[in-house]
Amino acid sequence: MLVGPGDDAAVLRAPDGRVVVTTDLLIEGRHFRRDWSSGYDIGRKAAAQNLADVAAMGAVPTGIVVGLGAPADTGLDWLDALTDGFRDECAEAGASVVGGDMSRSDIVVLGVTAFGDLGGRAPVTRSGARPGDVVAVTGRLGHAAAGLALLEAGRADDPGGPWRPALVDAHRRPRPPYRRGPEAAGLGATAMIDVSDGLVQDLGHIAEASRVAIAIDPAALPVPGSLAEAAAELGADPLEWVLTGGDDHALAATFPREVRLPSGWTIIGEVAEGEGVQVAGRRVSQGGWDHFRL
């Protein structure tokens, strides 16, 4: 950054002559709970979900600004931890906190805006997928949903299973594969999206914007043992978490079939003429996998 916090505005480098910009509002009780997540984790997650949107355009994250509303009795320790979370998640993505604004509010409200640099590349939007492309994902899918299910069932602190704290941690702190976004752009990705609403729904956004159909092969989806064990305990379907769980901020992208994808990417389906998203050959609605199961 060229001018940091403390003036009317910050000045951020934009060497490419363009700047990628995304914003989210996070509201206590709707997007996070202070009894389920620490200030530090809330800061990391709020930064992560915006920085992942930047990466999903094929850009390298450069900075964030934060508007914070907090009750007058919010502890300084909590605010410090929140700030540390923002800083550490930015560092993870190669970015920094360049400015902010603080107000009083009855509940905690966070307005996060993130920026990125395209490094001369074209932005990868949702609208460029073409019939014949392959669909690939990178990053975790369904982990955060499984962690949330454990918290909601009151089973987060039960004994047994190293997967338990790992999945709860995945809910509290996503780990978006930031560098995979610019990598995908460099490889010639035709469309890309940050998986925040769930894989089926987010691929539906690509299908709609690109006016194509997307077919997912569920057998190709990564379902690690941790998800299977948590699902067995809760009587849930691990594939449902993978297909509909958001909040892990994986990246899903489409590539020309001839592109050789580096390890870390998993091909899970293909793009065809038509519309909508199919799983194992059956059309699923925007609402997701649940509707398919009925």
Add this chain to the structure above:
Amino acid sequence: MLVGPGDDAAVLRAPDGRVVVTTDLLIEGRHFRRDWSSGYDIGRKAAAQNLADVAAMGAVPTGIVVGLGAPADTGLDWLDALTDGFRDECAEAGASVVGGDMSRSDIVVLGVTAFGDLGGRAPVTRSGARPGDVVAVTGRLGHAAAGLALLEAGRADDPGGPWRPALVDAHRRPRPPYRRGPEAAGLGATAMIDVSDGLVQDLGHIAEASRVAIAIDPAALPVPGSLAEAAAELGADPLEWVLTGGDDHALAATFPREVRLPSGWTIIGEVAEGEGVQVAGRRVSQGGWDHFRL
């Protein structure tokens, strides 16, 4: 803009290779009241206060992104009006709405982030004022405070005085002198600030950041008849509104003494060695004019 709303992120031009960024969170009941301001006026004001921060760096506003939290029962008419307000205020400043995010919330919350382009100029920060510089202002001072006082006294709709609706409107909708920010930068302003906390307090920010003293001559301050009439009716001091009222988003800047300021700028004081802000030769605290009067 290059990529607009509807993707993971927007892409905004930053031809200068740098981008000016500022953010604010506005919370219903604290920063605005839906019974005192229409959705349209709230949109205009929320945009204006951020765009004015961009201008105060000497930059030309280019765009805003908006995070909106609103109750489920918020009328579509109200949301449309809010959106129109954002759009029209951006147009006033030469900018556009490039993206947004919407969530449910129990009260209306707005997270606004604004961007600007420096056009090759150095940013004008708060820290460059030098002893010998003159202090000048442009834009309205005290109008919004007078309008708020009329609303608080329940006298906003009383008959009599064309100044009455004009001042109430000034509270609802500031008119920042956007183009004066880049103008000041081009004239060689050494420091600049958007007057949002009140003139004394905001000049105090310049004095502190620049490690100088600022002396204001109250006789030089613009006190129009409308303020005098409203003050007479409410038993208030119009100079207090001018010295401590924020929300008009005037610009205050310091210039080398030899700079010939175009009409529209009013010289109100000078920069000296020392610290703090003096009005009529008496030091006033950061708290503002009230403390001076005691």
